[in-house]
Amino acid sequence: xxxxxxxxxxxxxxxxxxxxxxxxxxxxxxxxAEDITQEVFLKAYRSLASFRxxxxxxxxxxxxxxxxxxxxLARKKxxxxxxxxxxxxxxxxxxxxxxxxxxxxxGLIQKAxxxxxxxxxxxxxxxxxxGYSTKETARVLKCTETKxxxxxxxxxxxxxxxxxxxxxxAVEGTVxxxxxxxx
Amino acid sequence: MIQRENPDYVxxxxxSIKPLEPRPGLKEEIYARIVQEPVxxxxxxRFLRMNGRSVAAIAASFAGAVLLAGGVYYTQHGFFGKVGxxxxxxxxxxxxxxxxxxxxxxxxxxxxxxxxxxxPGQDSSKAAAEGNRQANRSETEGTKNVAVSQTPDSGxxxxxxxxxxxxxxxxxxxxxxxxxxxxxxxxxxxxQNGGDTGxxxxxxxxxxxxxxxxxxxxxxxxxxxxLALEKGLKVTLRDASSVRRQFAGKEAVDAITPKDVSLIIxxxxxxxxxxxxxxxxxxxxxxxxxxxxxxLVVSGISMSPPYVVEVGGDPAQIRxxxxxxxxxxDSLWKSSKIEVSFEPIR
Numbered sequence: 001x002x003x004x005x006x007x008x009x010x011x012x013x014x015x016x017x018x019x020x021x022x023x024x025x026x027x028x029x030x031x032x033a034e035d036i037t038q039e040v041f042l043k044a045y046r047s048l049a050s051f052r053x054x055x056x057x058x059x060x061x062x063x064x065x066x067x068x069x070x071x072x073l074a075r076k077k078x079x080x081x082x083x084x085x086x087x088x089x090x091x092x093x094x095x096x097x098x099x100x101x102x103x104x105x106x107g108l109i110q111k112a113x114x115x116x117x118x119x120x121x122x123x124x125x126x127x128x129x130x131g132y133s134t135k136e137t138a139r140v141l142k143c144t145e146t147k148x149x150x151x152x153x154x155x156x157x158x159x160x161x162x163x164x165x166x167x168x169x170a171v172e173g174t175v176x177x178x179x180x181x182x183x
Numbered sequence: 184m185i186q187r188e189n190p191d192y193v194x195x196x197x198x199s200i201k202p203l204e205p206r207p208g209l210k211e212e213i214y215a216r217i218v219q220e221p222v223x224x225x226x227x228x229r230f231l232r233m234n235g236r237s238v239a240a241i242a243a244s245f246a247g248a249v250l251l252a253g254g255v256y257y258t259q260h261g262f263f264g265k266v267g268x269x270x271x272x273x274x275x276x277x278x279x280x281x282x283x284x285x286x287x288x289x290x291x292x293x294x295x296x297x298x299x300x301x302x303p304g305q306d307s308s309k310a311a312a313e314g315n316r317q318a319n320r321s322e323t324e325g326t327k328n329v330a331v332s333q334t335p336d337s338g339x340x341x342x343x344x345x346x347x348x349x350x351x352x353x354x355x356x357x358x359x360x361x362x363x364x365x366x367x368x369x370x371x372x373x374x375q376n377g378g379d380t381g382x383x384x385x386x387x388x389x390x391x392x393x394x395x396x397x398x399x400x401x402x403x404x405x406x407x408x409x410l411a412l413e414k415g416l417k418v419t420l421r422d423a424s425s426v427r428r429q430f431a432g433k434e435a436v437d438a439i440t441p442k443d444v445s446l447i448i449x450x451x452x453x454x455x456x457x458x459x460x461x462x463x464x465x466x467x468x469x470x471x472x473x474x475x476x477x478x479l480v481v482s483g484i485s486m487s488p489p490y491v492v493e494v495g496g497d498p499a500q501i502r503x504x505x506x507x508x509x510x511x512x513d514s515l516w517k518s519s520k521i522e523v524s525f526e527p528i529r
Contacts, residue, residue: 005222009214016210021202030206037205038213045217109200128197160193 008045011057016041018058018130019065025125026069028114036072040065055139062140066122073118112162120155127152258487260463415457415495415528416502418512420444420521422488439521441474444490446511448472454504457495462486498527 019040024033043064051060113121119141126132126140127148138145422438444461451459452468459466461481466472470482479486494501502525505512515521 005218008217012210012214012217016213017205018202020205020209024203034205034209034213037209038216041213042217042220045220105196105199109196124197128194129200130202156193159197163193163196 004049008048011044011048011061012041015058015061019061022062022122022125022130023065023069025110025113025129026118026121027072028110032072036065036068040068043068056136059136059139062126063142066140070118108163112159115162116155116158120151120158123148123152124155124159259491414498415493416498417526417528418447418492418494418505419524419526420447420488420490420492420512421524422521438477439488439490439515440477441472441479443511443515443521444479444492445472445474447492447505450505450511451492451494451501454501455496456501459495460493462491493528495528498525 016037020033020037023036023040024030027033027036040061044061047064051057055063113124116124122141123137126137127134132140134145134148138148141148420439420443448459448461448466449468461479464481464484464486466481471480473480475485477487479490504510507513512521512523516523
């Protein structure tokens with residue numbers, strides 16, 4: 001079936017990065033993200049022949065990825081903090097200062113994201129990081145757009161709370177380290 | 184520094200985050216592993232689809248609709264064959280019903296000239312049976328034959344040709360009479376002949392026919408079938424609506440009963456109904472109308488409301504008779520027990 005293989009190659013090329021990114025933010029570990037990404041595309045490859053095209057390919061892939069992530073998280077509890085692994089992934093094209101800033105932000109976001117529940121985390125990743133529309137996000141989650149909006153509002157409120165607490169801790173940590181240096 | 188007081192800080196922070204990039208070479212590694220898998224075969228679609236819906240589901244919906252329609256038809260008409268057979272039997276005159284298979288039940292029914300003519304009020308079935316016996320006895324005795332002719336008689340009354348009774352041995356001079364074949368009027372038949380369903384009366388030239396010694400002819404099956412096409416009145420009897428019953432202070436159980444229907448049927452026969460059909464089943468005054476629980480049983484066939492009673496005859500006349508003050512329908516309606524609707528049959 002050369003047509004099927006060719007079609008899969010096109011889909012894989014077009015959506016690999018987004019799927020990997022979503023999985024990496026969801027599980028918080030580079031190693032696990034790679035394994036899950038491979039599993040997702042393997043599932044997609046096997047079931048591509050039966051894909052009816054009722055939805056967009058990207059939505060279909062995200063549904064597979066979300067289900068795989070959920071089953072992975074259900075098997076493995078609690079989620080291991082993979083901050084350091086993911087920080088290695090930052091782009092090397094930027095300046096060293098930019099890389100450090102991005103790593104700080106990334107670390108904060110990833111730590112906060114892992115404290116959200118799976119639905120809220122998926123919504124934040126799709127809407128705020130990948131730029132999905134509310135409608136598209138609702139299709140992936142198989143829920144209403146209203147639910148997406150409500151859950152996003154709650155997720156952002158929760159993130160704000162988490163990040164505020166982290167910033168206070170960070171300030172305290174900075175002061176403490178300066179005191180140690182001055183000694 | 185984290186801006187703790189800024190409410191848009193989180194949204195700004197999230198928007199500054201970009202999708203994570205995979206490590207170099209990961210994409211090719213995974214692809215190489217996946218394509219080592221055997222190429223998945225094309226899975227035949229389990230169901231044909233039409234506009235996104237399974238054809239099997241559409242077929243199931245259609246089958247359900249057919250079953251539903253069949254159920255509705257059954258509640259109103261019963262089984263096709265059973266009721267059809269009963270209608271045919273019930274619609275036939277009693278003499279034809281009484282005949283055994285193989286007997287002369289065709290269009291041409293021979294009645295001896297001296298045979299019993301059906302007098303008003305006489306039981307036509309007995310008369311017909313007796314006539315058949317006599318016909319068998321004296322068939323070779325050169326009696327006068329009366330036939331139901333399908334051809335227009337010489338009198339030129341072509342419109343009523345099918346329903347005409349033509350004496351075969353009439354004198355030529357008799358043909359000068361206009362409409363020499365006796366025109367049969369179903370509407371006036373049973374009332375003058377004991378109320379039997381298939382009994383005809385001679386509407387015109389009755390005296391001429393009797394003078395000539397021509398017996399009044401009982402209709403055969405074909406004529407009985409034509410009866411169903413005659414005009415009449417369709418009376419639908421339903422339980423009174425709950426609102427009307429509440430308004431009248433009636434209980435919900437106070438609904439139409441089989442006894443009410445049987446009284447109405449008797450009243451219809453008394454009001455000179457040519458024929459009566461209840462829920463598609465033709466009955467005569469001799470048929471048993473009983474009750475089994477809340478269901479009406481006519482000659483062994485169980486029926487349930489609403490009762491659609493079709494009555495042969497002049498619609499206005501019948502309606503006036505059954506709506507007369509003090510009639511069964513009138514009293515039931517006034518007691519908020521039933522709702523009645525009338526519809527003329529044309």
